[in-house]
Amino acid sequence: MAIDIRTQALKKPIPVAHYLFNRLYEIGIRSVHGLPGDFNLVALDYIPKAKLKWVGSVNELNAAYAADGYARALGISALVTTFGVGELSAVNGVAGAYSEHVPVVHIVGCPSTISQRNGMLLHHTLGNGDFNVFANMSSQISCNVARLNNPAEIAEQIDFALRECWIHSRPVYIMLPTDMVEKQIEGARLDTPIDLSDPPNETEREDYVVDVVLRYLHAAKNPIILVDACAIRHRCLDEVRDLVDKTKLPVFVTPMGKGAVNETSPTYGGVYAGSGSQPAVQDLVESSDLVLSIGSLKSDFNTTGFSYRTSQLNTIDFHSDHCKVRYSEYPGVAMKGVLRKLVERVDTTKLSNEKLAPKVVNEVSENRDDSETITQAFFWPRVGEYFKEKDLVVTETGTSNFGIWESKFPPDVVGVTQILWGSIGWSVGAAQGVAMAVKDMEEDRRTILFVGDGSFQLTAQEVSTMLKHKLRVTIFLIYNDGYTIERCIHGMEAEYNDISRWNYTEIPTVFGATDKEVGKHIIKTKTELEKLLADKDFNEAKGLQFVELWMPKHDAPRALKLTAEQSARNNALME
Amino acid sequence: MAIDIRTQALKKPIPVAHYLFNRLYEIGIRSVHGLPGDFNLVALDYIPKAKLKWVGSVNELNAAYAADGYARALGISALVTTFGVGELSAVNGVAGAYSEHVPVVHIVGCPSTISQRNGMLLHHTLGNGDFNVFANMSSQISCNVARLNNPAEIAEQIDFALRECWIHSRPVYIMLPTDMVEKQIEGARLDTPIDLSDPPNETEREDYVVDVVLRYLHAAKNPIILVDACAIRHRCLDEVRDLVDKTKLPVFVTPMGKGAVNETSPTYGGVYAGSGSQPAVQDLVESSDLVLSIGSLKSDFNTTGFSYRTSQLNTIDFHSDHCKVRYSEYPGVAMKGVLRKLVERVDTTKLSNEKLAPKVVNEVSENRDDSETITQAFFWPRVGEYFKEKDLVVTETGTSNFGIWESKFPPDVVGVTQILWGSIGWSVGAAQGVAMAVKDMEEDRRTILFVGDGSFQLTAQEVSTMLKHKLRVTIFLIYNDGYTIERCIHGMEAEYNDISRWNYTEIPTVFGATDKEVGKHIIKTKTELEKLLADKDFNEAKGLQFVELWMPKHDAPRALKLTAEQSARNNALME
């Protein structure tokens, strides 16, 4: 192979793949998700060379879900797929990450630039010589698309893409042709880390916003703080914590914000989601004369069907790319800097706090009935008592996502949900990614998954990947004979909401686990549940625990019923 | 609900969903694939009303694969998914159908036109108020996109979309908003069936092409016929059969064309794929002075890496939308009409046929070695003997897709492969669809699936749908410890080509099957294989048979090795 002049001019020539994977390592990634395919095989050889681990999921959609979960737990993640077939299998998972502001680096091994230029009729193409069609599709769900076609530009493209991914907290798409994988580029660049710092706000503008906010805040009679998804996704939890600690204002989370604040803090008041909230919560939030709304994302399922009764006149919105005080907008002023200055400048002597936040407890006895049936109302507060500090709790679209509102978290519990995108099956992949991140961070924490029987079926095989990597995951599978959430929306007894009955607890065994590696539990009664949740081995197990949890087919959390009714109404609305 | 003037003017007002599903029934569909979601639930109520069956797959990708298989077996199929999450999960399956010319009607239940207009922040959106983004993505892999937003146009849009789907033999995308599902439209239109007839060629042009072809054909010394994928997909098999029967010319199929001609016909000569062909086949085809190439699709995996040594000067190409005689092109002249006239007008006394087609047999004894190991070389001819008339044989990307070249089919065997798109896991879904189509056509035929252990893992849960509908499927799972085809391309011992070992034959049991419903067979030796293939119960079983077939990890069919080498070379090629 002729070494061209450009290569000779390089100080430390290294292959493109080496550069790329070293950058992934540098920004914190330790495991790379994905599946092989002939257009990415040579690139995969460079993964261990960069001290990264290859996860090797069971299919690409699961891998994308896992990458999503991994990024939520560790900060950022990478996914490698093959051209066409692999990347399109993953596209729904990546779209979810886009929708929910999760930074996933999607690297697609694609045909060589020579094959592309010659329009070759290759496998994994549409047969029309168009090699950009999939990148175009992905551009809709990526904040940056990098086509690595020219060695002279590749390092810059990679660095830019990774920075965009992190800053915007959204997926980027990197198209890596087979003939570029081993092209030599400048390795000396690696000596300078990529700058991932948030672009600072313009000082004068930022100060102006802080002043305005403080003016309202000092004047308010019963201000509250409401924390939503984007506070998590755009990494403002330290600022939020400090604000809560200093101001001691009542603080609430939305469903998508659950886990964002310490729920044992004295001023934590619970989950606010409009009419789906507990009455005392709804009352306090909606009677507040100033809502500091941080990172809000007011989707239907996050607001019990748009049922907020707060007024914009009483609201200050903090967002990742702008702030809004009542109706005054401040584009380009990111919340992070503003919140930090608020913490520094707020005059706590000027704060009034007329109403105390409702006390949040796991209402176990209040929801216990005489029967042995495990009801939704009973289960969620009860499981709240089972949670421990630092658990990572993953919940799936369905009854779980609404039930979890009624579980109070111990400190430092991370909540992982996909309420806006709401793709079922996601949680099984995501739990794998979360548990992998925990392992990579060398932390001793539990990943606890709540997933419906319907959702589980879509992505069941990702349990195989959990086993392969000996991940620590406790799965509660809600066994309620089908798509209960859909029944609540439409078709209570419709056949299309039924599913086949699997022998769920045998799934790990079929995937090759021995009985020593996995705990299997079929739990049909409150007594059995109490016994399980009290069991030391179950609580402390390091591997996979699989619980099939029987719950009534037509039973649903209160908030789900309300949301479902509103969805049905909205769907049916005609002009 | 106010009945508007337009509705009053309708002769037989019926709901949109009723119209749509009745049209699907009319064009031959009996089962509708897909998954529910709140944006399609009300529409699903209309499926049984149109005498259609709801399949209810386990996830959307599997459903799309199944719809692809169903269409290949029955002619056309339908897939219903929900907005965003459902449709994007299916997109890789639909792209495969587009790539491989398979007519699938993809119906996506989406938010109401009112929600869309108001840009509501609904679940299953990207959170940006853009409700067209997914339709735009799908437009790349659909020959028609119909957004059913205006009742006055909907019937016409549906009829047009279904016609396009059929005529072009490619997917169409129909976006059905919740508020349109029950809008009244003109039911009287249903009295007139949709015209699905192929648009005829212009007579003078068609006659001209036929004359030219005949001139070359009558002059040729050893013309042959080569039948490829598009002959199947564009429904020209009757014309092909009549041409072969009348001319008695040697006829060959490509890998993607396998099953297109009667392999017991005296002039059938085998599979031609360039250097991957049997030597006698390659010799005869490449020395022919006139190749009548019908529906060719010369992708890398269909040609052993572009290794044809035929000359365009000796070739006449018949395509669905044009013909080409040597270098003369005839756009707009579709092969179907041309082939029919060729059959009618060919003067058999003027045909010469200097070389006889090689005799095709299943070379079982030739490939039997002394060991008990089931080799690829031995297996495929042997299984050729096991096939029966009218079997439907589904093969997966991997060793199966190449091995099957060495199996001779009895008459009326249908071959189902996805060689161009090549998405692994496809075959499990496709086999469900094929078997469902057989059931719907009330035919007593076997669906036989050959799938690698790696591929199977991606879509394993579709076996659950086979069981739910008591489909008749025999699964041969090639148990060879991972991605053998990828090993042949790159990374023979690489970890990323390994997979977890599952207890495959227990999969049906975990999905709820009793031992009466399913036959489980672990086959490690030639003796065990012989016994199984001779077993009457196995041969005639009406339900699911699951065979775990042990084959050596590094063993691959001859043609696969050649193709893999060429792929690796092509991927690595640098300038």
Ligand SMILES: Cc1ncc(C[n+]2csc(CCOP(=O)(O)OP(=O)(O)O)c2C)c(N)n1
């Ligand atoms: C990929 C995808 N397909 C379909 C849907 C529509 N959907 C939303 S929830 C749901 C049913 C979930 O059932 P299950 O997991 O059993 O939950 P539960 O019974 O606890 O409500 C379906 C089909 C979806 N959200 N995502």
Ligand SMILES: Cc1ncc(C[n+]2csc(CCOP(=O)(O)OP(=O)(O)O)c2C)c(N)n1
């Ligand atoms: C969806 C998808 N992901 C990845 C690939 C790349 N790929 C092609 S074949 C293959 C391995 C197939 O292995 P297996 O089914 O075990 O076949 P065999 O061992 O018989 O070759 C892979 C990973 C693909 N074609 N499609």
Ligand SMILES: [Mg+2]
């Ligand atoms: Mg359920």
Ligand SMILES: [Mg+2]
């Ligand atoms: Mg294999």
